[in-house]
Amino acid sequence: MDLNLNDEHSMGTTIIGVTYDGGVVLGADSRTSTGMYVANRASDKITQLTDNVYVCRSGSAADSQIVSDYVRYFLHQHTIQLGQPATVKVAANLVRLMAYNNKNMLQTGLIVGGWDKYEGGKIYGIPLGGTIVEQPFAIGGSGSSYLYGFFDQAWKEGMTKDEAEQLVVKAVSLAIARDGASGGVVRTVIVNADGVTRNFHPGDSLQLWHEELEPQNSLLDILNTASPEPMNF
Amino acid sequence: MSKGMVDVPPRGGFSFDLCRRNDMLTQKGAKAPSYRKTGTTIVGLIFQDGVILGADTRATEGPIVCDKNCEKIHYMAPNIYCCGAGTAADTEAVTDMVSSQLQLHRYHTGRESRVVTALTLLKRHLFNYQGYVQAALVLGGVDVTGPHLHTIYPHGSTDTLPFATMGSGSLAAMSVFESKYKEGLTKDEGIKLVTEAICAGIFNDLGSGSNVDVCLITKGHKEYLRNHMLPNPRTYVSEKSYAFPKKIEVLLTKITPLKEKVEIIESSDAMEE
Numbered sequence: 001m002d003l004n005l006n007d008e009h010s011m012g013t014t015i016i017g018v019t020y021d022g023g024v025v026l027g028a029d030s031r032t033s034t035g036m037y038v039a040n041r042a043s044d045k046i047t048q049l050t051d052n053v054y055v056c057r058s059g060s061a062a063d064s065q066i067v068s069d070y071v072r073y074f075l076h077q078h079t080i081q082l083g084q085p086a087t088v089k090v091a092a093n094l095v096r097l098m099a100y101n102n103k104n105m106l107q108t109g110l111i112v113g114g115w116d117k118y119e120g121g122k123i124y125g126i127p128l129g130g131t132i133v134e135q136p137f138a139i140g141g142s143g144s145s146y147l148y149g150f151f152d153q154a155w156k157e158g159m160t161k162d163e164a165e166q167l168v169v170k171a172v173s174l175a176i177a178r179d180g181a182s183g184g185v186v187r188t189v190i191v192n193a194d195g196v197t198r199n200f201h202p203g204d205s206l207q208l209w210h211e212e213l214e215p216q217n218s219l220l221d222i223l224n225t226a227s228p229e230p231m232n233f
Numbered sequence: 234m235s236k237g238m239v240d241v242p243p244r245g246g247f248s249f250d251l252c253r254r255n256d257m258l259t260q261k262g263a264k265a266p267s268y269r270k271t272g273t274t275i276v277g278l279i280f281q282d283g284v285i286l287g288a289d290t291r292a293t294e295g296p297i298v299c300d301k302n303c304e305k306i307h308y309m310a311p312n313i314y315c316c317g318a319g320t321a322a323d324t325e326a327v328t329d330m331v332s333s334q335l336q337l338h339r340y341h342t343g344r345e346s347r348v349v350t351a352l353t354l355l356k357r358h359l360f361n362y363q364g365y366v367q368a369a370l371v372l373g374g375v376d377v378t379g380p381h382l383h384t385i386y387p388h389g390s391t392d393t394l395p396f397a398t399m400g401s402g403s404l405a406a407m408s409v410f411e412s413k414y415k416e417g418l419t420k421d422e423g424i425k426l427v428t429e430a431i432c433a434g435i436f437n438d439l440g441s442g443s444n445v446d447v448c449l450i451t452k453g454h455k456e457y458l459r460n461h462m463l464p465n466p467r468t469y470v471s472e473k474s475y476a477f478p479k480k481i482e483v484l485l486t487k488i489t490p491l492k493e494k495v496e497i498i499e500s501s502d503a504m505e506e
Contacts, residue, residue: 009386009388037404040392060388065390
């Protein structure tokens with residue numbers, strides 16, 4: 001068994017960003033792996049950059065954390081200088097500049113999503129290499145390979161907030177079923193004019209796909225009787 | 234005394250000059266020397282009043298146990314401690330360095346240090362060295378914002394968790410935590426669980442062994458339980474004692490003072506005022 005615990009931390013990952021009529025929904029799984037070992041089964045890959053802009057991180061855990069830290073710092077300065085909340089476009093471009101200018105050293109794919117009063121809800125995909133693409137929806141991470149066909153069929157313009165969130169949860173759950181490097185729980189963040197809502201979808205609340213079985217005598221039964229609250233941090 | 238060139242003293246820090254040469258040699262088929270894994274089991278968990286950290290006490294040099302009772306729980310601040318796994322020199326150096334930086338920061342701000350400050354200082358340093366500083370850390374403490382527990386990996390990524398394990402014995406210890414951890418543990422339950430997890434590492438992992446160290450941190454109070462449990466006592470003791478015979482006579486005492494040599498360096502430049 002190749003279990004080198006000193007391997008670099010990577011987030012196998014499935015990350016998704018989707019626009020709807022009035023805002024955006026960002027979604028991600030929660031698995032961080034070191035080689036074949038799951039180092040963190042409940043990580044939070046959707047990180048805040050400003051009050052109204054969030055980023056989904058994939059690829060190397062260290063690289064993506066450092067990039068978000070730097071961009072959060074630059075955006076904070078920018079907000080002070082500008083005197084009003086930063087736009088999603090500015091946040092995405094700062095991420096893109098970091099990713100492009102350091103492309104030889106970084107290995108991270110990011111999806112920037114948020115809401116501002118000028119353009120409304122916007123999603124920007126920034127894959128390896130540092131391209132920036134504005135899209136109505138974006139997918140990334142190793143689990144996204146299994147979702148291209150799904151989105152071609154299931155995506156439509158002008159969804160409501162609940163439709164969009166259900167689409168994101170369904171998509172991440174499908175990717176988790178097929179991608180070994182994605183797993184854990186599904187986290188979603190909804191950003192719109194009213195603010196930000198964080199949601200948490202534990203594994204047992206997701207629907208079962210082909211050949212998946214009902215849990216029997218699972219640890220979840222023991223945990224649910226002991227402490228019904230999900231881990232929040 | 235004039236020289237053609239002035240020698241620049243080497244500045245501190247790791248020199249990456251030989252890395253390309255090493256890569257080239259590996260490609261040509263030369264085998265690189267294997268790294269010394271300093272096996273360890275280190276754990277941390279959050280209980281109802283704060284944080285409990287635990288560690289084993291074995292330090293290894295390849296297959297040999299070089300220290301049967303070393304200290305792996307390092308002091309960072311009065312309210313923050315850090316367990317270190319990986320290369321012993323790296324963990325000692327990086328925790329010492331950040332501990333000093335935290336103290337200077339306390340003098341500047343006049344406030345108690347926060348765990349996220351230690352976290353950011355450590356992760357920045359480790360990221361800058363791109364994983365070559367092999368230190369995997371479990372950082373825990375209680376500050377004004379509450380109890381915190383973080384893991385820090387050699388490449389600079391961090392996780393925030395309610396319970397965490399690191400080191401070669403981390404899988405054995407994690408199995409104990411995953412079956413028995415729950416939120417809102419009391420102090421005794423927490424210490425018992427941490428001890429069980431470290432013992433799982435000690436008995437099932439070859440890189441961990443000897444004794445269990447525990448460190449408990451709550452608001453305004455800490456307990457460093459060095460050698461909280463000694464599950465590996467020394468079973469064989471020689472019948473002949475290891476003490477030297479006490480009757481040793483002094484036959485002759487001779488003291489030779491060393492003469493001080495003071496060197497006067499002739500320099501062409503006289504000191505000008």
